Amino acid sequence: MDLTALKTWLTGLASQLHWPAGVPRPSFLWPQFLWLLLLIPVLVLLYLWLQGRRRKLAVRYASLAIVREAAGKGPGWRRHLPPLLLLAALTLLLLASARPVAVIALPSNQQTIILAMDVSGSMRATDVEPNRLVAAQNAAKAFLKDLPRDVKVGIVAFAGSAQVAQLPTLNREDLVTAIDRFQLQRATATGNAIVISLATLFPDAGIELRQLSMDRMRSIGRSLDQPEPQQKEFIPVAPGSYNSAAIIMLTDGQRTVGVDPLDAAKMAADRGVRVYTVGIGTVEGETIGFEGWSMRVRLDEETLKAIAQKTAAEYYYAGTAQDLNKVYQNLSSRLTLEKKETEISSLLALAGAVLAVLAAGLSMLWFGRVL
Structure with missing residues (x-):
């Protein structure tokens, strides 16, 4: 599949999905980097494989039940939350690498x-x-x-x-x-x-x-003998x-x-x-x-x-007077905010960094290690 076909496929997929009302629909300056999103399901499968391998190793211990009773209740859902946060962070960073562009409301340059x-x-x-x-x-x-x-x-x-x-x-x-x-x-x-x-x-x-x-x-038109006044070209x-x-x-x-x-x-x-x-x-x-x-x-x-x-x-x-007030309120927001096509990769990168730090922090707090 070449880049043009990929872009066409992504556009068709986006049109079929239900996009939330009021949320800007992004496009991408570098859509070829979206191929990197294929790493996400690979990492999910790898994580599930590691969890299955860990359970198989645990069966080998005959005294597993005794060990569990001594250790108390296990981490449960907390074991999976940091990896999920890290996975979400990686997804956002990969999307940011494709340089998404969306039409969003920004402060106007009106002076x-x-x-x-x-x-x-x-x-x-x-x-x-x-x-x-x-x-x-x-x-x-x-x-x-x-x-x-x-x-x-x-x-x-x-x-x-x-x-x-x-x-x-x-x-x-x-x-x-x-x-x-x-x-x-x-x-x-x-x-x-x-x-x-x-x-x-x-x-x-x-x-x-x-x-x-x-x-x-x-x-x-003007007569031929009437000179054209000198004006600065506009x-x-x-x-x-x-x-x-x-x-x-x-x-x-x-x-x-x-x-x-x-x-x-x-x-x-x-x-x-x-x-x-x-x-x-x-x-x-x-x-x-x-x-x-x-x-x-x-x-x-x-x-x-x-x-x-x-x-x-x-x-x-x-x-009416009420209509007139509403008109001026509309104009106020219209002139102070304007919709612009803006690259939002930095916002996605920031969100990804926040999730990565949160994942590492929770892992350190709960398990004493970074993931």
Whole structure:
């Protein structure tokens, strides 16, 4: 059997076995070393043979019963426990030699999170108690408490325009103060919120709102006598590949002014930044009164889902204050823990070493010898 056939056989065997739910299913970088596991049944047979040989030798003593009475009760199960522990240790060490790899949850490298929060007039609607804005503020504060203290957070507030309410900081008190200072305004510029968030994450990249307009002009074309402006070459990266930062955008309406949010999402995707979108409010639409004005607002779920998909992130809908808190709890765990394919041979080797030491210790304690 060659190595390819061995790997195929092991894969088929693993698919037939019932793997416990929640336990990572490992693969192996060096599956050829799994042949060494054949030593385990050989050692088991050798141990059974030695036990049988010991019993045959004991029969030769005519006074065996007298000796047993004088010695008292034998070791019983204790005689077999150290060898079994040593066998388990050897099995783990042989598995470690095959370099197993599994997808496990590890602490994320996330260093900065931008909270882009909608402060348009529709956020005063009371369909989410006590109203959408207060529910969003409370959920954001709870989110800050759940985050590790070494994660920086910035706040971007947006309505008809987008402004940085708080630069990324570790100071949670400053962030809470910025959230409490929100003032409702007219219109909704979701695209501007993404661009300003990117400019906050990359302050030296020269990201501006007018950059999208310039890019759109280039796509349409420009006259031959108009010189091309000198810009530093930008090389896009894979969406979601930038693991040091992320954007969470919460909104209850659809874009009414500002840049196209899908164009802004492309800017984020080209820089590898994930934009997690959170929708709050009614999808069907609702009439809201604000400062003597009457407006009908509708949650644009299609665009929010498209933004999340384009940036390799996720979209969440929150219909109540409780749902919103759950969304932020989910995002907290999602951004601080991430599943990675990791080699776990060191963990198996450590477990094997612990079992070997335990086996030797019990043997010394019970029989005065190492196995």
